[in-house]
Amino acid sequence: MATQRVGFLGLGVMGKQMAQRLLKQGTEVVVWNRSADKCAPLVALGATALATPAEVVDACSVTHGMLADPKASEAVCLGADGVASAAKVGKSYLDHSTIDEATGARLAAAVGATGARFLAAPVSGGWRDAAAGELLFVCGGDRTLFDEVTAPGASLAVMGSKHWHVGESSEGPARAKLMLQIMMGTYIAALGETLALADKAGLDQAQIMDMFDSSAMANPISKAKGQLMIDGDDRRNYAPNFQVYLQQKDLRLALQLADDLAQPAPLAAAANAQYVAARKRGHAHDDFAAVRAAYD
């Protein structure tokens, strides 16, 4: 495969590692960052730095964006000298920020209107995964673009170990993520319910958790949250990683979706009531392991 050239916008903690991974695997990379000084380490590795997102899009057929938040995503894409101003037939843009559905839809419409292709491609994983090319990408949008960038040696294949195309619309990734969130919310509420019952039954919670971790159900998130629950008689021990009110908000969104689709979701509804009870007891901003407190 001939050397390819891709654009990369946004060189924060994650973006820097992603662009570096591309360079180290032999891809030619053209970068841009709001604060230009962040480009230097990549230029040292062989990247070319340009002055605006539009110049990057002009120079590359495929450009990636990894911005801090929806507002930044929107500015880089729709602002002056932004992606959309240079996009046209033959150009492609992938946004990897975890943007909300509404912002995603606006970007998809604006880029699509120029004749360019768009893919919402939010990423899972941390900077170590980025450095190792082991990110996970959940993509929604143009299928041909997805196929091209995930082909062996292409940019998404180089940066990640898993790629899913979950539909032609930019809302697909948000829905897919919601499915994982209701699983997580229900699993962890069930864990809290069981540990509370075990405790009441005179069993040792740490022993039950150890048996669980030795079983075919063992998984890292349950292990971590179970430990927090056992440690957490004291509210201060629920270190806020993902907060109760956020988990409950995701369950509410899932229940709203279920209602809209005429699909009953009684377990998610029962789990939601427990996260609401945890909020009632003052745990809204504690880690969602604090759902355990709904059983006290």
Add this chain to the structure above:
Amino acid sequence: MATQRVGFLGLGVMGKQMAQRLLKQGTEVVVWNRSADKCAPLVALGATALATPAEVVDACSVTHGMLADPKASEAVCLGADGVASAAKVGKSYLDHSTIDEATGARLAAAVGATGARFLAAPVSGGWRDAAAGELLFVCGGDRTLFDEVTAPGASLAVMGSKHWHVGESSEGPARAKLMLQIMMGTYIAALGETLALADKAGLDQAQIMDMFDSSAMANPISKAKGQLMIDGDDRRNYAPNFQVYLQQKDLRLALQLADDLAQPAPLAAAANAQYVAARKRGHAHDDFAAVRAAYD
């Protein structure tokens, strides 16, 4: 540590591997089996075979039993020339069969009445784990006996990788197992609920399952059951491993326990209703992955 000698009663698929593991790790083993011919392979490895359970108990300070079912456990322990007939102060007996609470209580009482020590020690794992000495033991009964047999080099330490002492009573292991069962029942019902919702939301169930398997929630049982659910439009595909009606029976026992202890268990109650619904739809004797059908 000096060579120790232990008794082993019951040489079925599991018992044979457990006794063999003891022999291969340098323990002197005295065996008995209802059909005497099953002793031959172990004698070939150095074991001594005796004619009755009583003779084995007489010859060893610690004896293990691994019988097929509660009836066999009871016969070997309480029958003519059984364990109890030779038990006395200084002797110890461990029953590894998954016996029910009532049978366990009868054995504990009968052995205890002789002055001997008793441990209910049901086992998790298959014959491969037995051969590798990687079984899991959940034990209830005499604590000093537990400590002795799990000391480095002692019989339970040689046969298993994990040992938990969950109380002085033979009912402890049953309660602990119930805790794992309600976790399993609720997890798998939540999985069915989510996959049904994903399907209705126009998402690809296999993709959602693949994302799940790539997440921090990934675990072997959810992976296996999720696959069955996706394959299982046709009832015949739900291979009966652990059946719907058995999973529902365990949830009912857990709910009864929760009621008795004045401890609410709303998620287990909601999950139970879904297994009942699956029974209503004709899936009582399918694998419990068929809880998915409650959402059709």
Add this chain to the structure above:
Amino acid sequence: MATQRVGFLGLGVMGKQMAQRLLKQGTEVVVWNRSADKCAPLVALGATALATPAEVVDACSVTHGMLADPKASEAVCLGADGVASAAKVGKSYLDHSTIDEATGARLAAAVGATGARFLAAPVSGGWRDAAAGELLFVCGGDRTLFDEVTAPGASLAVMGSKHWHVGESSEGPARAKLMLQIMMGTYIAALGETLALADKAGLDQAQIMDMFDSSAMANPISKAKGQLMIDGDDRRNYAPNFQVYLQQKDLRLALQLADDLAQPAPLAAAANAQYVAARKRGHAHDDFAAVRAAYD
């Protein structure tokens, strides 16, 4: 209709009124009571008093029993000189005590074995209803007997305003009563949930209750329990009429029945969890309106 003669065993608060009602409506009544002095007021009204249940059965083709509890019911029917000792083809016995299923089954079997007919006929209503002939009878057992005693002018018609035959077995009335109990348990839990929500929403609970009482949902039990809930910030105000733990026990029985029949009952299961939560918070022996406390 020619004057009929019926036997009546047990002249407590209820039995006295029932027998009196029969006498005042022109029925010839033969009575017996463990303490013979309680017969006097009825003899003054024209009744004949005899010395044993057996003598009463001997003297009458149809005999009614209204005893204090299952133990008394059993003694009067199965004891020395009891109903069963005189029963034979051509005789009939109705037990109006709220006896449990097991006792009912024993009485039905013993009376039936003599060739006599039996009807379990537990009663709803108080002594004022008894005096006015407005009791409610839920009957299980011999259908021909039911038809005869509920014919115009016959004993059950004279004593009650409603009679239901719910099956040939003495367990029918118990099951029917369970249906009313789960309705009651779920209605009152829903009332508590709504009043708690109204309160949190800044609405006046008494106003909401007043609107409810002015609506097509208005009913005496909800009105009474709603009032208790509004008054009951202080636990002492929950006067024990029907206690939390008894209501929860009935819900558990109903859920057990639902499980046995493979019929999901998710609302009853959710309501049960709230009564369990009320027990957890120390309200086991308060009036079941205290389910409201599960929402605090």
Add this chain to the structure above:
Amino acid sequence: MATQRVGFLGLGVMGKQMAQRLLKQGTEVVVWNRSADKCAPLVALGATALATPAEVVDACSVTHGMLADPKASEAVCLGADGVASAAKVGKSYLDHSTIDEATGARLAAAVGATGARFLAAPVSGGWRDAAAGELLFVCGGDRTLFDEVTAPGASLAVMGSKHWHVGESSEGPARAKLMLQIMMGTYIAALGETLALADKAGLDQAQIMDMFDSSAMANPISKAKGQLMIDGDDRRNYAPNFQVYLQQKDLRLALQLADDLAQPAPLAAAANAQYVAARKRGHAHDDFAAVRAAYD
């Protein structure tokens, strides 16, 4: 009390009866209707008819509006020659239409901005109740206005038998109504669950319903819906009075409110799942008694 004069806008089926009631009880009434011919019968009873809402407001200190829908309410209040154009300090306007929260808020703001007083006062009851002066009014808005119009002999006292002031805001009545709706939704779902269980238990549903109707739980709406459920094996028998999807929408609104207030509502959540299941089975537009079908 001196004769008072009130304005009345909107003479449809309900408005005509309400205005007539005022006239017959000795109130002087000034009327307006979009189609002027509907004023004639009231003029025959002594009313004065004027040409625009503004003229009516100008002529009376208190004016009532009973319009067909939010759009009509808005036109009559905010349109040319509407209520707001003549409103000023010293004037008062009551809207009795069941308007949505948003429309109510707009009217309250527009009328309030003129210095006039406003009361959202939706009505319960039919035209017969209107003729008898037995309507129910749930009011939100100016408290002094509420006190004046509900004083003995004043307009709201003449037209209705019950009046509740549920807060200073026009959203109060909507929230209060939601409380009654979740009660109704949960009660009727519980009824369906119980009848389905009774049927499965071999009991006669009509008998159970008859016992219910003879109990302290008896209420008109449960009686009517229970009858529909028993008759309704055939979907056509679920006459659409209040439809499944509307009941479910109200439950969803209530659950959203409960989530917002951090107040768990597990029974409403379980009931909601059953209405969703009824929609899934094709009953969205049948009477909400069709929630019974969720249990088939």
